[in-house]
Amino acid sequence: MIVNDKNIPSRPAPASTRGIAGWLRENLFSTPGNSVLTFMGLAFLVWAIPPIFQWAVLQADFIGVNKEACTSEGACWVFVSARFQQFMYGFYPDTELWRVNIFFAQMTAVLVWVLWDKMPRRTWGGVWFLTGFPLTSFILLHGGFLGLETVETHKWGGLMLTLVLSLVGMVIALPIGILLALGRRSDMPAVSSFCTVFIEIWRGVPLITILFMASVMLPLFIPGDIELDKLARAMIGISLFEAALIAEVIRGGLQAMPKGQYEAADAMGLSYWQGMRLIIMPQVLKISIPGIVNTFVQLFKDTSLVLIIGLFDLLAVMQAGITDVNWPNISIEAFVFTGFVFWAFCFGMSRYSVALERKLDTGHKS
Structure with a gap:
């Protein structure tokens, strides 16, 4: 019997599984059903993209200061350029x-x-x-x-106001949400009951109602010598609302942790807060990244609701612009531009979260 004691060199993968052809076969034409869906998608793109591109680019007007500059049948991006400063x-x-x-x-x-x-x-x-x-x-x-x-803050608006509200809400909501999640799982009945009631009340009420109540009723609960403007009230309402949502995301991560992790922290002689800071919370935050980012994306979009209390964020400024009699029939261009700005920021947050998940991945995949 002859035994080969030499390593056989690895052979290259079949040509049908490599390169562009392999990617197409694996992702778009792996089954007859997927092939049909791929052709249907391509047919839709061929039907939809050319007229959209023609309207948005080829026949569009970009330069001018008023509606009279829009002489073609395409999009009137002059509206965006003329009011860009107000949008920002x-x-x-x-x-x-x-x-x-x-x-x-x-x-x-x-x-x-x-x-x-x-x-x-x-x-x-x-x-x-x-x-x-x-x-x-x-x-x-x-x-x-x-x-x-x-x-004064009533002069703030546009994208600047949207970013201010979003950043403040994110920075304040995350630590408060973590504390609320820990408090809800606490063994102390008073702490657990308080956190549970707080979370259920705040996340069970629409944000638009919270903003209205913060604007009208919050001044009644603070000393008379302290004056909070509308922006500060909106920040408080948004931050507490998002903190309740973050708390539930973190609580889900805490419940997903194996009991052995808590026992390991106790076996090492760590206190409750040391165990949470060094062992539990790093893992909880890692597995909670999708939920946290989803909440932040929702927060960024929900800032448009501050119009109810008289603050003009990007969307509100745009809506005020399309009501101008000097810019008739301009709503499509305005909504497309505003939607693209919101999409760009939300997509950026989403892609960063994906990159962060890959970086922190330790092989626990479903």
């Missing part, structure tokens, strides 16, 4: 727009510093994001300090 800054004074631009630049730099894993000293970036960035942003946008002119 709301009713912020023209002479002070440089302050908003610095806010945008600082926000971008800080987010890159915190979220990009190749940046040095990311911990310091996180500390600045939670402390220095909110303070400097408030000084820049509101003024009243260092010789800056005061700009």
Whole structure:
């Protein structure tokens, strides 16, 4: 009997499973049913894309200052270019727009510093994001300090207001949501009951109702010498509402943790908070990333509801623009532009969460 003691070199994969042909076969033409669906999808794209592209690009008008500049049969993007400043800054004074631009630049730099894993000293970036960035942003946008002119919050609007509400809501809601989730699972009946009641009440009421109540009733529960403007009331309402949603996401992650992880923390002699900080919560946050990001995406879109209390975010500014008699029949272009802006931010958050999941993946896949 002859035994081969040499390694046989690996053979290349069949040509039908490699390259573009292999990808098409695996993803689009793996079965007869998938092949039919693929051809139907291609037929729909061939039917739909050319006229849309022709309307949005080939026959569109891009340059001008008023509706008279739109002379073709395509989209009138002149509306977007003419009101772009209002879409971005709301009713912020023209002479002070440089302050908003610095806010945008600082926000971008800080987010890159915190979220990009190749940046040095990311911990310091996180500390600045939670402390220095909110303070400097408030000084820049509101003024009243260092010789800056005061700009009341009712003049804030557009994309700037949307980002302010979203960032504040995300930063405040996550830690409060974690504490609420831990409190709901607490062995102390008083703490568990309080957190349960809080979560069920806040997440069971529509956000639009919470914003209205925050605007009307919140001043009744604070001392008379403290004055909260509409923006501060909206921030409080949005943050507490999202915290209740985050709490349920985190509670789901806590319940998914094997009991052995808690026992391991106890066996190492760790206190409750040490075990949560070092062993439990890192794993819970990792498996809860999809739910957390989904809640943040919902928060970003829900900021458009602040119109109910008289604040004009990006969507509200757009809706005010299409009611202008000088811009008739412009609603399609306005909604397409606004929808694209919201989609771009939400898609960016979604893709970052996917990248973060891959980075933190430890092989626990369903």
